[in-house]
Amino acid sequence: MANLKDIKRRIRSVKSTRKITYAMKLVAAAKLRKSQDAVLVARDYMEALNIIAASALKALKGKDYSHPLSKSSEESRSVLVVVIGGSRGLCGPYNTNIEKKVKELIEFYQREKKELKFILIGKKVGEFFRREKREYLKSYEDLKEDPFAWPLDEIYREVEGLFLNKEVSQVDLVYTKFYSAVSMQVVSEKFLPVDTSFIDEEKAKRLPADLIFEPSAEEVLESVISKILSSTLRQAALEAKTSENASRMVAMDNATRNAEELIHTLTLYYNRLRQSSITNEILDIVGGAEALRKGEL
Secondary structure, eight states: OOOHHHHHHHHHHHHHHHHHHHHHHHHHHHHHHHHHHHHHHHHHHHHHHHHHHHHHHHHTTTSOOOOGGGOOOSSOOEEEEEEEOOSSSOSTTHHHHHHHHHHHHHHHHHHTTOEEEEEEESHHHHHHHHHTTOOOSEEEOSOOSSGGGSOHHHHHHHHHHHHHTTSOSEEEEEEEEEEETTEEEEEEEEEESOOGGGSOGGGGGGSOTTOOOSSOHHHHHHHHHHHHHHHHHHHHHHHHHHHHHHHHHHHHHHHHHHHHHHHHHHHHHHHHHHHHHHHHHHHHHHHHHHHHHHHHO
């Protein structure tokens, strides 16, 4: 049974842990607000690009148009998966959920008899692949906190090159989509070949009907689709980083609450044990005094 000194030391230790988790929660909350704003702005930017693409596609109606990135190679049975994960731990089930999604994809494509290639973004994803002894083409792990500082343009060029060189027939994106501080989901989305049907022609109605494209609607569409793809990769990185910050904030909030509950429980136990010790001492004193009184008689 623990003595008073041990319990007091334990309470001090838990209080120190609570201070750390509370500070980490505040830091994660500040980062979440910043990254959440970036996600919302990026979504508006993607919406604007889609409107322009829809207008250009509408202007090309009736013409035979095909973007180079919309043609899947039949020569290759390989699928490239770009996985965006966390850079650090202490963020609840965030990294574990990504690992589960990757395992599901591997099982699915194995049944389809397709070869998988991976490009990894995030330290924890790289650690997972090395732990599982799985091969990957490249891993970007030494990343800054701000996704805008990540080498996403370099990654996009590499992905685009692999697809155009017919080394892979399809490219998938795996990342955590952010909905709110308590709601996020790991998703797997097809990145390439690009399907122009995702461009909603209804959005074109937001622009003037007599819009003139220079030098031509075809060249504008080709440029915008490339911009949409690179922006999609950046959007996925922003969503993933925002989800990581939200997961860390929630995890640290739960840890802080658990620490407070443990402190409360230990304090009650400490007080009961101390009261019991005091009662025993009083009983010893009373017993001794009674023995002395009887001896005098």
